[in-house]
Amino acid sequence: MFRRRDDASSAATALAEQDEKTPRDPQAKKGRPTPKRSEAEAGLRTRVTVPKDRKEAARQSRERMRSEREKQRTALLEGDERYLPARDKGPVRRYVRDYVDSRWSMAEFFLPYAVVVLVLSIVQVDILRLLSTLLFLVFFVLVILDFVRLGLGLRKALRERFPDQNTRGAVPYGLMRTLQMRRLRLPKPQVKRGERP
Template sequence: MFRRRSDEAPSSATALAEQDAAPQSRDPQAKKGRPTPKRSDAEANRRQRVTVPKDRKEAARQSRERLRVQREKQREALLNGDERALPARDKGPVRRFARDYMDSRWSVAEFFLPFAVLILVLSVLRVPLLQLLSTLLFLLFLILVVIDFARLSFGLRRALANRFPEENARGAVMYALMRNLQLRRLRLPKPQVKRGEHP
């Protein structure tokens, strides 16, 4: 256990030296094609790229300013229909077609909010006949909205399958139906087609 090594066994230091001296086969594709930069140059480049603000208040102010500019661009894009600055939810030809498809058609669902306010006012009144009437009208309107949604979603699915057979249209129908619940004037992005136009 504690005896000396024989002279025949090479020491570990000489074995390592022999391994280093042997030529190592390198993959020619593994080369990076440029010399390794000096340490001082690499540190200087790293310092130059990352600019850390002096204090937290300055960093928070810069972050808020950047977010404000981004929101302003998105708001302008929503008002003008500029495709480049739209939020991710509204981008792409599939979403644009779904918006145009809904904006070019009349639907019962877009009058749901004003009708719901009217029904609410009628139901608050203490006249039993008006309260019963408001409940019946609300149920009737809800049935009409569901039928209208079914009609529009079936038509939009078919149009998307014909127009974009290779594109992923997942979520586009629900996106268009939720847009359809809003009054036309309040929709964002603003409608780009007139009623009756084909998108």
């Protein structure tokens, strides 16, 4: 008596496993009763295992965050796309990085030039102060013109390369990358200067 029920239930489970493997016609009946709501919700809920000790939970959280930061740092240094931060992921951002890294730009020399101008402005010679201020203004105008040139060229290249994708925020991302010196850029440049992206 009990054996027949076991045989029937094992046959039903084997049939259910076979049904899961083969695609089912959407119009056909499913061949099993609909589960109760409480049973379905119980299947969806997963029990979260939280340590009972608050200090232990904080320590685990710190360790998890530290490992994620370490993965991101190594990804930024090596260019591994899987663990990059969200702002650096995707083919559009990679193309923007390669586009910027393959060109010379005035903006990457802005910070070293600003330091030189700052040192010259401290000197007590009036002519050097005036000259440093004028040179800084000229350099600043050149950087802005370089930004405009690079931004227009990058926008055009993105329209040609990714016509159907969302490229929102890609041009400012590239312009901010040009402000960093090439050696200090993260993710590290993957192309040489003059190389086509």
